[in-house]
Amino acid sequence: MLLPSDEASTLPLDAQGILELAARSMFQLxxxxxxGMFLVNKAxxxxxxxxxxxxxxxxxxVGSVEQFxxxxxxxxIPNTQMRRVLETGQPVLIDLLTNxxxxxxxxxxxxxxxxxxxxxxxGIVLFDHPETTLQPLIGKFALLQRDxxxxxxxxxAQRGRLRLGAxxxxxxxxxxxxxxxxxxxxxAAEVKRQARRAAQSSSPVLLLGETGTGKELLAxxxxxxxxxxxxxxxxxxxxxxxxxxxxxxxFGVAPGAYTGxxxxxxxxxxxxxxxxxxxxxxxxxxxxxxQAKLLRALQEGEIEPLGSNKLVPFNxxxxxxxxxxxxxxxxxxxxxxxxxxxxxxLPIRVPPLRERRADIPALIEVLGEDLALRNGTAPPELLPDxxxxxxxxxxxxxxxxxxxxxxxxxxxxxxxxIDAAQLTAVLREAGVEPAAPAPDxxxxxxxxxxxxxLRPLAVQVAELERRAISAALAAxxxxxxxxxxxxxxxxxxxxGRLENPD
Numbered sequence: 001m002l003l004p005s006d007e008a009s010t011l012p013l014d015a016q017g018i019l020e021l022a023a024r025s026m027f028q029l030x031x032x033x034x035x036g037m038f039l040v041n042k043a044x045x046x047x048x049x050x051x052x053x054x055x056x057x058x059x060x061x062v063g064s065v066e067q068f069x070x071x072x073x074x075x076x077i078p079n080t081q082m083r084r085v086l087e088t089g090q091p092v093l094i095d096l097l098t099n100x101x102x103x104x105x106x107x108x109x110x111x112x113x114x115x116x117x118x119x120x121x122x123g124i125v126l127f128d129h130p131e132t133t134l135q136p137l138i139g140k141f142a143l144l145q146r147d148x149x150x151x152x153x154x155x156x157a158q159r160g161r162l163r164l165g166a167x168x169x170x171x172x173x174x175x176x177x178x179x180x181x182x183x184x185x186x187x188a189a190e191v192k193r194q195a196r197r198a199a200q201s202s203s204p205v206l207l208l209g210e211t212g213t214g215k216e217l218l219a220x221x222x223x224x225x226x227x228x229x230x231x232x233x234x235x236x237x238x239x240x241x242x243x244x245x246x247x248x249x250x251f252g253v254a255p256g257a258y259t260g261x262x263x264x265x266x267x268x269x270x271x272x273x274x275x276x277x278x279x280x281x282x283x284x285x286x287x288x289x290x291q292a293k294l295l296r297a298l299q300e301g302e303i304e305p306l307g308s309n310k311l312v313p314f315n316x317x318x319x320x321x322x323x324x325x326x327x328x329x330x331x332x333x334x335x336x337x338x339x340x341x342x343x344x345x346l347p348i349r350v351p352p353l354r355e356r357r358a359d360i361p362a363l364i365e366v367l368g369e370d371l372a373l374r375n376g377t378a379p380p381e382l383l384p385d386x387x388x389x390x391x392x393x394x395x396x397x398x399x400x401x402x403x404x405x406x407x408x409x410x411x412x413x414x415x416x417x418i419d420a421a422q423l424t425a426v427l428r429e430a431g432v433e434p435a436a437p438a439p440d441x442x443x444x445x446x447x448x449x450x451x452x453x454l455r456p457l458a459v460q461v462a463e464l465e466r467r468a469i470s471a472a473l474a475a476x477x478x479x480x481x482x483x484x485x486x487x488x489x490x491x492x493x494x495x496g497r498l499e500n501p502d
Contacts, residue, residue, distance in 0.1 A: 030122075031050045031052075034125055035053075035104070035126065035128050035492060036050065036125040037049075037052065037053055037123065037125070038050070038053050039111075039122055040073050040086070040121050042086060042118060042120055043072075044074070044083055046071055046072075046073055047069065048069065052491075056101050056125070059101035059102065060078075062076055079097060079099045080099075080123070081095065085121050086110065089110050090110070091107070091109045091110060092107065092108040093107050094107065103128075104125050104126075104127065104128050105125075106123065106125055107122075108121055108122070108124075109121060126492075172232035172234060172272065173233055174221070174229070174277075176221050176224070177220075177225065178225065182359065182366050183356055183358075183362060183363070184358075185358040187351040187355050191348060191350055191351060194348045195221060198348060199226045200226070203346050204298075204317070204318045204342065205222060205345070205347075206319075206320050206322075206345070206346065206347045207219060207320070207348050208326075208347055208348065209349060209351070209352065210350075210352050210396075211398065211400065212397045212400030213350040213351065213353070213399065215281070216279070219235070219281075219319045219321060223279075226277070228275065228277055231277070232275065232277075233277050234269050234272045234273035234278050235279035236269050238281065238282045239281075239282040243290075246287065247306055248268065249269060250268050250269055250270060250294065251268040251303045252265065252268030252270075252271055252305040252306065253305055253307060254305045254308035254310075265305070268303065268305065270303050270316060271303070271312065271314060274314045274315055276316065276317070277318075278317070278318050279320075279321070280318060280319070280321070282324075283321065284326055285322075286335075288336070291339050295339045298342055301314060301315070352398055360402070364387070364390065364406060367406055368380045371406070371410055375410075379416075380410045380413070380417075380418050381416050381418070383417055383418065383419045386418050386419050386420045389420040389434060393427070393434065404430075405426050405430070408426045465497060469487065469494070480494055480495070
């Protein structure tokens with residue numbers, strides 16, 4: 001807050017004068033933008049309180065400012081740590097204070113004289129209702145911490161695989177963690193949240209979704225985050241195994257079970273996964289003749305190898321996945337209803353790429369880096385028109401199709417930069433006509449709408465904030481306190497947005 005020009009002109013233009021001006025300006029700034037502020041002297045007695053802090057007095061059981069000023073700080077502000085600041089001279093820049101008035105984010109700063117002796121302190125309420133105002137920050141921090149933990153686990157797993165080499169159990173470990181599931185869109189965040197919760201359970205998980213959405217990656221991640229992470233992760237793609245071999249693949253073969261069988265016998269996937277996780281990919285393609293045997297194995301916890309009369313117990317956690325509509329298969333009699341309910345305990349729908357378009361730039365970056373690593377080249381650079389084109393596609397093959405298109409474009413290009421024309425040619429050769437930009441939420445289509453979604457995220461968020469604030473102000477007749485409460489932000493935040501709309 002600037003002083004009037006005549007008052008500023010009377011100050012000497014030396015370091016001390018500038019320091020005094022800065023101190024005065026900062027004090028006035030804190031007083032105006034904070035939720036509340038008060039001063040205590042060296043003895044801890046309150047000597048001043050600003051207008052903002054007065055609204056907390058009724059909740060503190062103080063009837064008026066006169067009853068507040070002049071009291072010892074501990075008498076009127078329960079749980080305050082102001083006395084410690086006065087005694088140690090050390091500031092407490094960020095702290096949570098909870099008392100009968102609520103929970104607040106506060107600062108406590110000591111005041112010193114010319115001899116550096118503590119003569120008092122300032123108490124500042126930075127935020128009230130921090131559970132609302134700071135929730136976005138807390139949520140982002142928690143998400144970053146989870147992703148960091150996932151990345152550390154994945155790095156540790158990669159090191160373990162390197163130590164184990166190509167032999168032994170190294171091939172039976174999870175290859176991915178939740179950090180490998182790229183995306184921060186609401187749809188991606190929700191599926192990772194559900195999968196993290198499923199990882200803490202021992203119940204069967206059923207991953208539902210179109211082909212190429214990342215179901216197998218999530219199965220690896222669930223195992224890596226579970227209590228079975230140290231055990232084997234065994235997967236079998238039911239659609240890739242002939243029906244006549246599936247029973248042996250699942251349950252194993254006893255020694256000499258039939259002509260040509262290995263005289264030593266062979267373990268099935270259930271036995272190999274003992275103590276860990278068995279991933280049944282494309283469970284909807286399982287032939288009906290095997291469904292009853294699978295159901296019995298899951299219910300009894302034991303299997304009977306092909307050609308054997310001996311029951312072998314096992315301990316596995318089953319994660320199944322399918323791109324088919326299982327309820328429809330049940331109605332048609334092609335999938336056992338009792339097996340469906342046995343698997344459908346923790347269902348997780350993995351969203352298609354068209355429902356998480358905001359993740360496409362991040363996916364392209366990761367896929368491009370992977371292609372560059374495998375080919376020994378620099379990562380490709382997609383021009384804005386190319387990025388806009390990819391963001392507008394339906395992606396029936398989802399991430400798998402996106403990777404294929406990107407890889408073809410990279411292999412055909414002599415330069416690192418890829419434009420929309422190159423991608424259009426790749427898509428058309430694959431029999432896909434490039435889609436027009438999708439309509440926005442308001443129903444208005446066109447390239448300009450799609451282009452508006454490709455602006456920097458910070459710009460779009462700021463624009464949405466301005467619109468929300470304007471609407472709330474209009475709804476409350478310009479009342480800023482009511483507006484702040486409606487939006488779930490502090491008055492200081494609202495004032496900041498109004499003064500600095502950009």
